[in-house]
Amino acid sequence: MDIDQVRLWATVASIVLGTIFPAIAIGFIGSTALKAIGRNPEAASKIQTAMILAIAFAEAIAIYSLVIALIVKFVA
Amino acid sequence: MEAISLKAQQLFTIGGFSVTNGLVLTLVVSLVLIVFAFILNKKISVMPGKLQSGLEMGVEWFLDLMASTLGSTQKAEMYFPLVATIFIFIMVSNLLGIFPGVGSIHVGEVPLFRSPAADLNFTLAFAVISVIMTNLLGMASVGVFAHLGKFFNFKNPIYFFIGLLEIVSEFAKIISLSFRLFGNVFAGEVLLTIIFFLAPYFIPLPFLFLEIFVGLIQAFLFAMLTLISISIHTAIHEH
Numbered sequence: 218m219d220i221d222q223v224r225l226w227a228t229v230a231s232i233v234l235g236t237i238f239p240a241i242a243i244g245f246i247g248s249t250a251l252k253a254i255g256r257n258p259e260a261a262s263k264i265q266t267a268m269i270l271a272i273a274f275a276e277a278i279a280i281y282s283l284v285i286a287l288i289v290k291f292v293a
Numbered sequence: 294m295e296a297i298s299l300k301a302q303q304l305f306t307i308g309g310f311s312v313t314n315g316l317v318l319t320l321v322v323s324l325v326l327i328v329f330a331f332i333l334n335k336k337i338s339v340m341p342g343k344l345q346s347g348l349e350m351g352v353e354w355f356l357d358l359m360a361s362t363l364g365s366t367q368k369a370e371m372y373f374p375l376v377a378t379i380f381i382f383i384m385v386s387n388l389l390g391i392f393p394g395v396g397s398i399h400v401g402e403v404p405l406f407r408s409p410a411a412d413l414n415f416t417l418a419f420a421v422i423s424v425i426m427t428n429l430l431g432m433a434s435v436g437v438f439a440h441l442g443k444f445f446n447f448k449n450p451i452y453f454f455i456g457l458l459e460i461v462s463e464f465a466k467i468i469s470l471s472f473r474l475f476g477n478v479f480a481g482e483v484l485l486t487i488i489f490f491l492a493p494y495f496i497p498l499p500f501l502f503l504e505i506f507v508g509l510i511q512a513f514l515f516a517m518l519t520l521i522s523i524s525i526h527t528a529i530h531e532h
Contacts, residue, residue, distance in 0.1 A: 263361070270521075273514045277469055280476030287483060292299045 228290040235282025242275040294490045295396070295404075297483055301412040302403040314404055315412035318395065322386045322409065355380070362517075363524050372523050375426055379419065380516035386410055387478060387508025391501060396486070410478040410511075413471065420470035423519045424463055431526030440526065466522065470515060477511045 250268035254261045301315035333345070341349060355377060359369035389395070390408025398405045409415045432440040444459050446452040481504045488497050 266358070266517075269510070270514070270517060273473070273510070277473040277476075280473055280480065283480050284472065284476045287297075287480065288299060291297050291483075 224289055228286045231282050231286040231289065235286075236279045239275050239279035242278075243272050246271045246275060295486050297486060299479075301407050301414075304400055304403060304405070313412065314407040315409050315415060318389065318406045319386065319409040319415065321406070322382065322389055325389070326381065326385060352377075359520060362520055363527075368527070372430065372520070375430075376516050376520050376523070379423065379519055380512055383410065383419070383474065383515055384509060384512035386415075387512055388505065390478065390482075391485075391504050391508070396482070408478055408482055410474050411482045413475050416471040416474040416478075417467075419474070419515065420467045423470060423515070423522070424467050427519060427522040427526050428463070430523055434527035435529060466518075470518060474511050474515055477507055481507055 246268060250264055253264050257264075301313035303311040303313050304317065305312055333348070336342070337345060356366070356369050356373060359373060359376060360366045363369050363372070386409040390410065392406075395406040395408060396404050428440070444456045446456040485497065485500060485504060488500050
């Protein structure tokens with residue numbers, strides 16, 4: 218296998234493996250937030266703000282793996 | 294196809310300082326905000342027109358959000374300039390980065406404009422400013438020794454270890470803030486470059502909407518994370 222093939226496989230593997238767990242995490246966050254809003258509709262906007270923050274934290278991990286994939290593919 | 298570059302490309306040098314296309318668009322964003330602020334200042338009146346009342350609603354919404362996180366309106370007004378500047382600057386720079394002309398107008402082979410947050414220097418600078426300012430504001434609010442005592446706590450081996458973890462977490466905050474914004478905007482740039490190369494008419498519309506949305510959310514997020522840092526560091530513990 219030459220370096221270009223390895224580079225291709227590394228890009229694909231990085232993005233595939235790096236988005237599974239953030240996706241599951243965001244699903245959990247969303248579902249818990251919806252349950253909380255269902256129990257207490259008055260606190261909906263506070264719960265929504267906290268949910269958006271938590272989703273951005275979880276998404277940042279997926280973004281890290283995307284940056285690595287882009288670096289491997291286009292720069293290194 | 295357009296070459297995708299991780300770094301902002303250099304246009305020319307002044308002395309030893311290299312001026313990149315990201316820097317050019319940052320200056321444009323600053324100019325836009327300054328000119329807008331001056332024009333608005335001249336036209337301010339007690340009976341507001343549509344633009345002024347729209348902006349007042351925006352400022353009031355942001356102040357209410359900060360007050361609900363910080364606990365009091367007085368604290369919100371004290372820390373409003375830093376957080377709102379971070380929000381407005383990153384939001385305007387993300388929105389101007391999708392403008393027509395950014396990425397397509399070339400000087401030689403290099404684009405003249407490039408989205409500012411697609412340059413790691415821009416996001417790293419904001420992250421460093423944010424973390425340093427939250428620590429300084431914490432020191433100003435609870436006192437230098439009380440603030441440093443959170444990090445260097447010699448009462449107990451466990452507290453000492455927790456203090457070390459707090460220091461590491463401050464550095465992790467710098468890295469995560471900068472890379473979150475950089476990754477989102479840079480990945481958006483790459484996505485738009487590829488989509489415009491593959492299908493230039495009508496198909497890019499949903500991707501452009503996604504980019505606008507992501508730009509707004511990331512600006513809001515950066516400001517909110519700074520705000521939460523401030524609220525944690527300036528919280529007065531009652532023991």
